[in-house]
Amino acid sequence: MNSAFYLAVRSLCWHRSRSLAVIFSLAVIIWLPATLRITLNQFRSEISARAVSTPLVIGAPGSRIDLVMHSLYFRSQPATTVTMAEHQLAAESSGVTAVPLHVRFTTRSQPGVDGAPIVGTTPEYFTFRNLTPQSGELPALLGECVLGADYAERSGLRTGDTVLSAPRNALNLAGDYPLQMLITGVLARNHSPDDDAVFTDLRTAWVIEGIGHGHQNVDRQTDPTLLLSNEREGAASVTAGLAVLPYLEITDQNRDSFHFHGNTSEFPLTAVLAVPATERDRVKLLGRFSGSRQLQCISPPQVIEELLSIVFRIEQFVLMFTLAAAAAALLLLGLVLNLSLRLRAAEMQTMFRLGCSRLTILRLQSAEVLLLLVSAAAIAVAGGLLARSTAAALLQQLLL
Amino acid sequence: MIAIRDLRFAWTDGPFQLQIPRLDIVRGEAAVLAGPSGCGKTTLLNLICGILSPAAGLVEVAGTDIGHLADADRRLFRLRNIGLVFQDFQLIDYLDVLGNVLLPCRIQPSVRLSPALRERGLELLNQVGLGSFSQRPVTRLSQGERQRVALCRALLLNPQLLLADEPTGNLDPDNSRRMVELLLQESRRSGATLIMVTHDHSLLPMFDRTLPFLQYLARTDGTDAGTSA
Numbered sequence: 001m002n003s004a005f006y007l008a009v010r011s012l013c014w015h016r017s018r019s020l021a022v023i024f025s026l027a028v029i030i031w032l033p034a035t036l037r038i039t040l041n042q043f044r045s046e047i048s049a050r051a052v053s054t055p056l057v058i059g060a061p062g063s064r065i066d067l068v069m070h071s072l073y074f075r076s077q078p079a080t081t082v083t084m085a086e087h088q089l090a091a092e093s094s095g096v097t098a099v100p101l102h103v104r105f106t107t108r109s110q111p112g113v114d115g116a117p118i119v120g121t122t123p124e125y126f127t128f129r130n131l132t133p134q135s136g137e138l139p140a141l142l143g144e145c146v147l148g149a150d151y152a153e154r155s156g157l158r159t160g161d162t163v164l165s166a167p168r169n170a171l172n173l174a175g176d177y178p179l180q181m182l183i184t185g186v187l188a189r190n191h192s193p194d195d196d197a198v199f200t201d202l203r204t205a206w207v208i209e210g211i212g213h214g215h216q217n218v219d220r221q222t223d224p225t226l227l228l229s230n231e232r233e234g235a236a237s238v239t240a241g242l243a244v245l246p247y248l249e250i251t252d253q254n255r256d257s258f259h260f261h262g263n264t265s266e267f268p269l270t271a272v273l274a275v276p277a278t279e280r281d282r283v284k285l286l287g288r289f290s291g292s293r294q295l296q297c298i299s300p301p302q303v304i305e306e307l308l309s310i311v312f313r314i315e316q317f318v319l320m321f322t323l324a325a326a327a328a329a330l331l332l333l334g335l336v337l338n339l340s341l342r343l344r345a346a347e348m349q350t351m352f353r354l355g356c357s358r359l360t361i362l363r364l365q366s367a368e369v370l371l372l373l374v375s376a377a378a379i380a381v382a383g384g385l386l387a388r389s390t391a392a393a394l395l396q397q398l399l400l
Numbered sequence: 401m402i403a404i405r406d407l408r409f410a411w412t413d414g415p416f417q418l419q420i421p422r423l424d425i426v427r428g429e430a431a432v433l434a435g436p437s438g439c440g441k442t443t444l445l446n447l448i449c450g451i452l453s454p455a456a457g458l459v460e461v462a463g464t465d466i467g468h469l470a471d472a473d474r475r476l477f478r479l480r481n482i483g484l485v486f487q488d489f490q491l492i493d494y495l496d497v498l499g500n501v502l503l504p505c506r507i508q509p510s511v512r513l514s515p516a517l518r519e520r521g522l523e524l525l526n527q528v529g530l531g532s533f534s535q536r537p538v539t540r541l542s543q544g545e546r547q548r549v550a551l552c553r554a555l556l557l558n559p560q561l562l563l564a565d566e567p568t569g570n571l572d573p574d575n576s577r578r579m580v581e582l583l584l585q586e587s588r589r590s591g592a593t594l595i596m597v598t599h600d601h602s603l604l605p606m607f608d609r610t611l612p613f614l615q616y617l618a619r620t621d622g623t624d625a626g627t628s629a
Contacts, residue, residue: 003506003513007495014494350490353451355479356507357472364507 004360008367018340019372025333026376027383029326033319034380035387040315042388044308050192051304053129055282056274058082058090058098058289058297067296068303071271073193074103074117081268086295088265090274093288095281099124099273102205107155107198108166108178115166116151118198120205128275129194135159136185138199142207142258143250145181145200149189159185162249163198165208179208180249206260206267207248214250214258341365401427401561401593402448407457409447416440418447420457420616425609427560430584430594432607441597441613445563448595449482450474462560479508483554483592485564485583489546491538491553498534501525501552517556524552527589528582543571547579555590562587564596568603580606 012019050072059067060080069075081104090098102120109115125131126138136159139145147157157163165179181200189195206212250258260267274297276282289297341348348361404423410416418440425431433441446452447459450466459467462481469477478484491500501521505513525531528548533541538549547567554562564583568576580596580603587594596607604610 003509007506010494010499346490347492350486350492351503351507353449353484353486354504354507355475357475360507360509 004363004367005371007364008371011368012371015340018336022333022336022372023375023379025329026372027379029329029333030377031380031383031387033322033326035384036315036318036322038384038388040311044311046191047304047308048301051300054273054300055276056285056297057300058086058272058274058295059270061293061296064296064298064303065307067271067298068300068307070103071101071273072300074119074197075193077104078270081270082272082295083265084267084269085265087269087272089288090272090285093274093276093281093285095277096285097124097128097275097277099128099275100202100269101125101271101273102202102209102268103270104268105165105168105205105208107151108164110155113155116148116155116196116198118145118165118200118205118208120200120202120208122202125199125273128273129190129192131187131190131194131199133185134188136183139184139201139204141250142201142203142255143179143181144184145198145204146185146187147183148187148195148197148199150195151198152186157183159183177210177248179204182250202267202269203260204250207250207258209268211262211267212258212260214248214254337369401425401429401462402595403458403460404448405458405460407447407459408455409443409452410455411440411443416617418443418616420444423611423616425593425595427593428588428591430587430608431596431611432604432609433595433597433611433613434601434604435599435613437599439613440617441599442565444613444616445565445595445597448561449478449484449563451478476508476510479504479511480557481560483557483559483562485547485550485554485562485567487566487569489550489567491546491549493537493539496535496537497525497530497541497549498522500538500549501556503553504556511557520558521552521556524555525549528552528586544575544578547571547575548582551582551586555586555592558590559592562592562594564594566597566599568598568600573602576600576603577606 051068054072057067057071059071060078060082062079066076067078070078084100087098087100090096100120100122103117105118106115107118119125123138133146134149136146145163147155147163152158155163161183162180163183165181167178181198181204187194187199203212274285276285286297286299289295351361351364352358402423402425404420407418407420407423409418416439433444435441443452447454448461448466450459450461450469454467457467458465461477464477464481466474466477492503495503498518498521501524502513502518505511505517522531522534525534528551530545530548530552533545538546541549550567554564562583567583568579571579583594583596584606594607595611598604
């Protein structure tokens with residue numbers, strides 16, 4: 001058999017263009033359906049794991065899928081918000097831990113680095129998701145934040161640096177201003193959407209939204225460069241200079257000046273994660289919100305199951321077409337191999353006349369086909385491994 | 401070396417029948433089969449080397465009744481005892497010069513490629529002046545060099561019988577003559593019996609003996625085979 005492989009290798013190398021074309025065609029035929037299946041399985045298990053670990057989500061009425069995508073993956077914005085009052089309602093239910101979420105802003109994009117969602121929440125979220133700092137510590141004061149591992153890596157930011165929020169509308173002068181937050185730590189990677197987010201406390205998120213604010217003293221006493229004109233002493237007519245920061249920054253000096261207007265119970269949240277201690281608590285909570293028109297309480301595993309059933313149907317559809325394409329490609333490959341054998345008929349006849357048996361000739365041809373298949377499979381496996389590390393994340397980005 | 405008795409062979413799609421009552425070729429003899437193209441000379445070579453089996457009669461090569469050997473034995477016998485040189489030489493393009501010479505060791509599991517055989521291949525190439533070309537692709541050889549490689553391949557396993565099927569078929573007169581000289585020289589050096597098929601009558605005087613091939617042909621329709629062939 002060694003001689004058969006020797007001759008096969010020499011022949012394949014001699015006809016290298018044809019061999020490479022066949023190998024890559026075969027590799028694609030093997031790689032495409034296999035990778036599709038592996039990637040979707042990985043996507044399915046990752047998305048399911050996150051959903052299973054999140055028993056209930058309370059949010060404004062609307063798309064259930066959007067609410068799950070928002071509260072679990074920080075994607076898509078709910079059209080309307082809920083309030084702290086709803087959080088209180090859930091938190092007052094016996095045996096329920098309620099974790100408020102406010103995810104309406106992102107960090108400012110830098111060249112080559114997209115902004116990450118800013119998740120305003122309470123310390124319970126870190127406990128619930130088993131998030132611990134890899135460096136530094138969790139935010140404790142207003143204006144502090146902690147970064148997910150992936151975002152820290154791609155932005156190059158570290159503990160002690162600052163990060164700016166991105167305003168939703170730069171032309172809305174009365175609306176939100178960018179807030180410069182101090183990074184107090186970077187979370188350990190936990191292979192979830194938390195890795196690509198920035199976490200701060202709820203009050204900081206509200207400051208970004210413009211609900212809370214501090215005051216910067218714009219007068220000549222504190223900093224003469226801040227004031228452009230103050231024509232009437234004692235009057236409110238003050239013109240700020242260019243040195244007045246175009247963003248908010250919460251420092252030790254001005255932290256105490258920050259305050260909130262309005263009733264805290266009416267402050268917005270985008271969702272509330274509810275973690276009942278027992279099945280009974282879960283059912284009670286579901287019952288409590290089942291009749292509400294202002295709220296919905298949903299079970300993420302159920303919603304994700306519905307989403308996955310759609311993905312599964314698409315997968316079957318794609319797989320069917322892929323297999324049809326593979327069958328057509330295999331037929332073409334068979335034709336190529338058949339034509340190739342015909343072209344080499346004289347060579348086979350020479351071997352036959354020299355004393356080679358038909359079985360040996362078959363063995364020579366089989367060795368070639370085997371080498372083509374093994375090479376193609378090796379490339380397909382390498383491609384599959386490459387795809388495995390990137391495709392699931394890519395798919396998650398595309399689908400969620 | 402070759403003893404043929406009462407041989408009969410008929411083509412299914414032609415009017416000719418090969419009939420050889422008696423033919424003996426002694427060891428070391430250089431014989432030539434001459435006749436026009438397509439008259440059946442190659443068929444006789446195929447009967448002698450066991451590629452074809454006779455309808456009747458005996459074909460004995462080196463004391464072995466080759467016509468009655470089992471297929472696998474016949475192939476092995478052919479590989480070990482008979483060297484074949486084909487028209488156009490039929491070299492394998494994807495093998496280098498030495499690879500082509502050693503080809504008989506790669507197509508028959510019972511004939512292993514040993515260091516001794518590799519040495520023998522190189523020695524044969526040296527003898528025909530191609531020692532320095534052993535790693536060269538055969539596609540980069542001249543016609544004369546290719547014929548020498550084909551001859552080395554035929555001689556690798558020290559065959560007792562060398563069959564050359566119109567090796568001068570596509571060569572000009574000068575190269576034809578050189579090819580025959582080479583065949584005669586190498587077969588004599590190795591002590592092999594040589595039978596060459598040709599339709600070039602100018603080459604016949606170079607051989608010990610010309611076989612009366614046309615006498616072996618008979619028409620199944622009763623007309624004279626010699627005038628038709």
